[in-house]
Amino acid sequence: MKYLYSIVFIFLLHYTTFSQTLGVGTPESQGMSTQRLQRIDKAVNDYIDKSYLSGVVVLVARNGKIVYHKGLGYDDIETKKAMDKDAVFRIASQTKAITSVAVMMLYEEGKFLLDDPISKYIPSFRNPTVLDKFNPKDSSYTTVPAKREITIRDLLTHTSGISYAGIGTREAIAIYAKNNIPGGVDTPFYTLEDAINRLAKLPLIHNPGEKFTYGLNTDVLGYFVEVMSGMSFDAFLQERIFKPIGMKDTYFYLPESKFSRLAGLYTEDKNKKVMKVTGDYGNYSKKKGTYFSGGGGLVSTVTDYAMFLQMLLNGGKYNGQQLLSPVIINMMIHNQIGDIKLGNKKFGLGFALTTEAEAARLTPSEGTFDWGGAYSTAYWADPKEGIIGMIMTQKIPNSYADIGEKFKVMVYQAITKLN
Template identity: 55%
Template sequence: MKHLLSILLLACGIAQAQPALKTSVLLQPATQTTGVSAARLARIDALLQEYVDKGWIPGATAIVAKDGKIIYHKAIGYSDVAKGTPLTKDAIFRIASQTKAITSVGIMMLWEEGKLLLDDPVSKYIPEFRSPKVLASFNKADTSYTTSPAKSEITLRQLLSHSSGIGYAGIGSPEMNAIYAKAGVISGIGAPQGVVLGDKMKILGTLPLQHQPGEKFTYGLNTDVLGYVIEVISGMPLDRYFQQRIFTPLGMKDTYFYLPQSKYSRLVPLHTEDRDKKLAVTDATASRGVNPNYPAAPGTYFSGGAGLSSTAYDYALFMQMLLNGGTYNGVRLLAPATVRLMTTNQIGAIERGWGHKFGLGFELVTPQSKAYTALSEGSFSWGGYFSSQYWIDPEKKIVGQLFINLLPNSHGEIHDKFKNMVYAALE
């Protein structure tokens, strides 16, 4: 007992002797940043301008921070090519699947509070997911299908790691696209006024899975389901939960599911490529039969997988929080151990391509995939449907992202070039 008491007292003494950890706060650009070549960073300007001048992209907003200091933050090109409207750093972009990281953090906050366990069955919170079935056969002629019983229930962990067997509406496999369309399940982008998340997620729970839970990685509506789980547990609509628990604490003033009217003018019009690969402004979702004004209009559908819009700076605050181990500017959203858990491989030996693995909401750079990227091992990242990508590199203490509102983007290689140039500027 004396020995144990001595150990405890020693531990307390060590803890008291440790200096308080400094929380990194995202600062505006410094005149000079140690360990970074300003001349080499400036080459990013030329890269982005080249893609604009060649008509490959309308414009881009990029931001990079190292050690809590912004080392690059510029907007190059146009918000609207046809009108010649210059793009600005405070422009608001549809971030689509970059919403997933925020929803994943929201779920893990509830996990820390003891409101859920990662291996809870989804049916505990949404009964319609009880006794799931797996697609066995599909008749293309009439979209009928047969199913077989799933070997197990879907878990929250499988939703976070996209291994549940749930597919994506509109951009998934032909079979699942047809099944979801017939049932009225949507992708989550620009839903018509009056449609609500819970109704669609309950329908989704009755539809077949693409494969057995936990056996494959299938990118799908998993995070939309998690968004509804947040609503069920918290008793709040997802937009209010995000605003109260994440956006306001972090100082994210320009991130919304549906923009206030005062900010409509800052929304970047979505561009597309015509048959001649020329850029033209289009609406965000008209071809999908949903609200063409999204998100510059009122809405009721809060998609945890794809619904948010934001600025490069706002989202960088969120990334910096994760890089800091769950805290930003004196506000802690998650414990460091929770961030480590989220960025640990959760799919085991399941193949992701290029050696990448997947955690709880993020793609992970592994020793194997490090051979194909400038990012350090342990970096985590993802992107959005309208040609946006972000990454967080704990080893180099870097957060970075590139926003381009363009669909499709025939020159997606710009994202890799951008990352390469960032790392080439490190001394």
């Protein structure tokens, strides 16, 4: 309860003070040090020089002003093409926050309640089952009835029991593969209606509400937005979120005129040194795709995503338009999973949340919300200190993702005056 009241106070106190749209300011004008921010350059360039990473884009904003925004290293390590700070990145699971906002916009319109069963709107989810016994030899299984239906809140908090294709539990990976369920990233040639209705018939890994299991929940929510709005999910995001905010470089599938801005994709060799991905892997955003993955399908830039995060810090307002009420955003950035374990963090409606314990471990304030993407992108927004931080590269897998936490430390050590 102490956590709830303290974050309510911080959010309501600070959101009215931020600039309505992102501008550019000096670090000193926002209580930060230019000299100290330059430590980021040295740390990131050290990873690039050691061939841990190829190129990186970093952005720091405070109180509505961008105080640091740079492209470091190379977009192409072979031709030495520099990393452009306006490069387009595969943001993968950073898509989830945007989908969650879309859901909550419809919630504001009185179209549903968070504790409604999803089967009320997508009937194929009626009478869910839970995996009982699994045979790894042929991926056959038995089930038992779930104790209750999946709710929309369960989907927003990854407590439904739905797992992930490709990266989920051993059983789910096998069952989803056998049933041709797309993971949402690099799976352009499906449709939400078909894939989600087939997923709905497969067993849950556990009963709804029992624990946190990262899964295809947000893809289900993308289809839910289509059902509730009568629009394609892609069109809904463009009309209701991207255009009002001014996010001109955020898409599921890029227009051909922007293909050249898509950042190069990298992986690791046997020595964990960076190397280019070969073949067509990662080029899904250049297809004429039909699958709009709410969990991982978008590409974007750090500037576009910073505007989205600033809208949230503004209490739902950006460019003179109120996309969400500050009351609804306040709900989204509060613990929605009770005592369910998630390390030092909790989970709201679409974001991980920094608790008192996590704030004692690392620099972001209690109440900060964050997430990241599989291709090595990450963001956070700190309502108390008015900080937006983003670090984006394109590498999968990435043995040196600790640069993300080091980046957080270097952002906060540059603060010279607390909000």
